[in-house]
Amino acid sequence: MSAIEPTRALNDHALLAARYGESCGPASSELNEVLRCLFAHRSVRAYVQDPLPPGTLETLVAAAQSAATSSNMQFWSVIAVQDKERKAQMAQIANQQMHIVQAPLFLVWLADLSRLDRVAKARGHELEARDYLESFMVAAIDASLAAQNAVVAAESMGLATVYIGALRNDPERVAQLLELPPYVMPVFGLCVGYEDQAKLTSIKPRLPQSAVLFHERYVPQAEMEQVERYDETLSAFSRQNGMGNVNWTDRVFSRMGSIKGMSGRERMRAMVKALGFELR
Numbered sequence: 001m002s003a004i005e006p007t008r009a010l011n012d013h014a015l016l017a018a019r020y021g022e023s024c025g026p027a028s029s030e031l032n033e034v035l036r037c038l039f040a041h042r043s044v045r046a047y048v049q050d051p052l053p054p055g056t057l058e059t060l061v062a063a064a065q066s067a068a069t070s071s072n073m074q075f076w077s078v079i080a081v082q083d084k085e086r087k088a089q090m091a092q093i094a095n096q097q098m099h100i101v102q103a104p105l106f107l108v109w110l111a112d113l114s115r116l117d118r119v120a121k122a123r124g125h126e127l128e129a130r131d132y133l134e135s136f137m138v139a140a141i142d143a144s145l146a147a148q149n150a151v152v153a154a155e156s157m158g159l160a161t162v163y164i165g166a167l168r169n170d171p172e173r174v175a176q177l178l179e180l181p182p183y184v185m186p187v188f189g190l191c192v193g194y195e196d197q198a199k200l201t202s203i204k205p206r207l208p209q210s211a212v213l214f215h216e217r218y219v220p221q222a223e224m225e226q227v228e229r230y231d232e233t234l235s236a237f238s239r240q241n242g243m244g245n246v247n248w249t250d251r252v253f254s255r256m257g258s259i260k261g262m263s264g265r266e267r268m269r270a271m272v273k274a275l276g277f278e279l280r
């Protein structure tokens with residue numbers, strides 16, 4: 001067997017097993033097409049430059065707009081960036097992640113309270129709730145749900161994606177480059193394109209379900225043993241995918257163990273406020 005099998009070659013059982021890094025994943029009945037697509041998800045960081053078929057962007061946005069949205073307020077927008085120079089500027093903000101430039105389409109997902117602000121001004125309405133943390137959270141959640149619908153849609157169409165949270169290293173610079181009005185926060189970017197078949201990666205296993213699923217009450221069980229076992233699973237995944245021998249806890253603590261791992265995002269409250277959000 002080659003080191004990495006294309007996910008489309010995996011049968012239902014193998015798909016679930018790959019998700020949990022075990023010979024046997026959780027019990028499943030026959031998978032339908034949607035479940036197969038969800039379980040086969042992988043973030044892709046190597047793209048060929050083939051353009052997307054006409055209409056793809058609009059289909060992705062229709063999928064995004066089909067997501068649930070808090071009270072139908074639709075507090076999100078998205079900017080499709082296809083210009084190479086502008087993608088390079090986005091990549092620069094995101095620690096030079098060159099897949100941003102490689103992918104034909106880069107979507108910047110926005111928590112957007114500015115549309116309602118304009119409507120309120122035009123109609124002479126008060127907008128007292130705008131400046132509260134809750135409203136910012138509603139907008140960020142709306143943007144995230146919309147984006148994830150677009151991801152699933154893209155993957156169902158044979159496209160690959162990867163989120164780019166590193167845009168939040170400098171949201172003010174993103175706002176400047178994309179001419180965002182006040183009350184708009186770039187939540188993350190998303191590369192969309194065709195995967196470079198010469199650089200396939202495998203499905204990244206997750207924690208066992210027993211680590212994340214509780215019944216009725218929050219009662220963690222055998223957590224340390226589960227984490228230890230998952231560390232081994234992720235080390236094996238890292239080795240198989242040419243990412244050294246890094247395990248899960250190493251990775252998480254390098255991100256969360258010190259302020260340095262935040263890449264400037266420790267200033268997020270100030271950065272979000274600079275975009276107009278009061279976060280009361």
Ligand SMILES: Cc1cc2nc3c(=O)[nH]c(=O)nc-3n(C[C@H](O)[C@H](O)[C@H](O)COP(=O)(O)O)c2cc1C
Pocket residue numbers: 041042043044045094097162163164165166167188203204
């Ligand atoms: C909000 C968010 C931001 C992310 N930002 C980045 C990023 O900046 N660069 C990157 O390579 N991957 C990024 N990812 C992808 C995650 O690293 C990836 O989803 C995770 O490692 C699990 O791997 P998988 O998606 O292949 O299953 C991000 C994912 C999410 C949900």
